[in-house]
Amino acid sequence: MNYHFDFALILQSLPVLLRGLLVTIQLWVPSIAAGLALGLLLALCRLSKTPFIRVPSLLYIELFRDTPVLIQLIWFFYAFPIIVGVQLSPFIAALLGLSLNTSAYSAEIFRGGIQSIAAGQWEGAKALGMRPTAVLRRVILPQVFKRMLPAFTNRAIEVAKMSSLASVLSVHELMYQGRLLSSTYYRPLEILTTVALIYFLMIYPGSYLSMKLERRMASNS
């Protein structure tokens, strides 16, 4: 193989790719935040004793978990506007799809976490006169976060990678820019390798930090 690797092209493409990275991060971080918040709410609904609350949340979770993310993103861009009568920008459609998908998965992580906490923790807190919301906030959820940190990290990594699907809606994120550049210059090896490397550099620090944090928390208990 006597392929001439064009490093200059990489340097030249870097500003465009970094602009793409910025959009990727703008998709990634908010959809994790929104997904976690909504996921917690869904998990509490899912654990409710009232069927009116429990069943819809269960349906929602299953709907998002059992259909491909790609169809969800495309659906929010092309189909959802027909229902609501407002055209969403590709970015908003992608953000909505990713957030709702993340919420369904994190709901299941939260539910598993909440159910894994021994009943004695609820009792110990209730016996002090704490209200259920205070028990959840002060006693149960901190332990759930700790116990579920590996699962949440996995989810966050998944979402980072899933965000590349937004390229099919022409959101100008990292993947989109990479594909555009590689077809413009006919240099997929340089461009796509760089894209993959940027994804790795974006995701790895979070994964490393979470591992560190997990270890530190484990040594505290």
Added chain:
Amino acid sequence: MSETILRVTNLQKRFGDLHVLRGIDFAVEPGERIAIIGGSGSGKSTLLRCLNFMESPTSGTIELDGKTLGRPVRGNPDDRLYPEGELCAVRERVGMVFQQFNLFPHMTVLENVMEGLVTVKKMKKQEARECALKELQKVGLADKVDAYPGRLSGGQQQRVAIARALAMMPEILLFDEPTSSLDPELVGEVLRVIRALADEGRTMLLVTHELGFAYHYATKVIFLADGVFHEVGTPDEVLKHPKQERTRAFLSRFTEFSF
């Protein structure tokens, strides 16, 4: 004349088909120390847990300071509804120590004891800290305040749990087999703490298998069997001179291997 703090009338508890408590009536006077004994499955823990509503009674009433708790359900006078707010207020006044300690593993010893003071009693952090330190000193754990529960022995954990309950200044303390999950050599340190509370004249109910402790420190002993009070009396009456055959049979199992 002493006033009744807690009065239980015809308390019943069912778990599905299982009729655990079959009509319990009794009253607790200030300063009383009531030991509840009985075989496993006799309903003694369930009884205790109904008193601070860890379990909701199926029927019957519980009065605290003359006030009947909960309100009757319309159309079904036997059934009562217990609003969460009322139960929280009751639990503040009726503290509980569990067999499994139930400490919060993500908080230090000090934070465990401060938790109720800050979130329930709305104390300032500094004030709660002083209060918690005082209670921890009382149970002999002032040197462990920054440790996490996972690093403590069972006996130490149970003493933290007692300090946590005490910090809330409850009027009544419920002990649900506080030494049953401890190694034998750790039982003494916990019983000594409970004895010190008895010496302070605190009102307490204790579900226990430590009959010697019950004999020396209880003011009243209740033998529970099949969900009813089988025999009630002074420690001497129930433990030394039981009138009922069933009580004698129960007690004889404890002395079988003594020497």
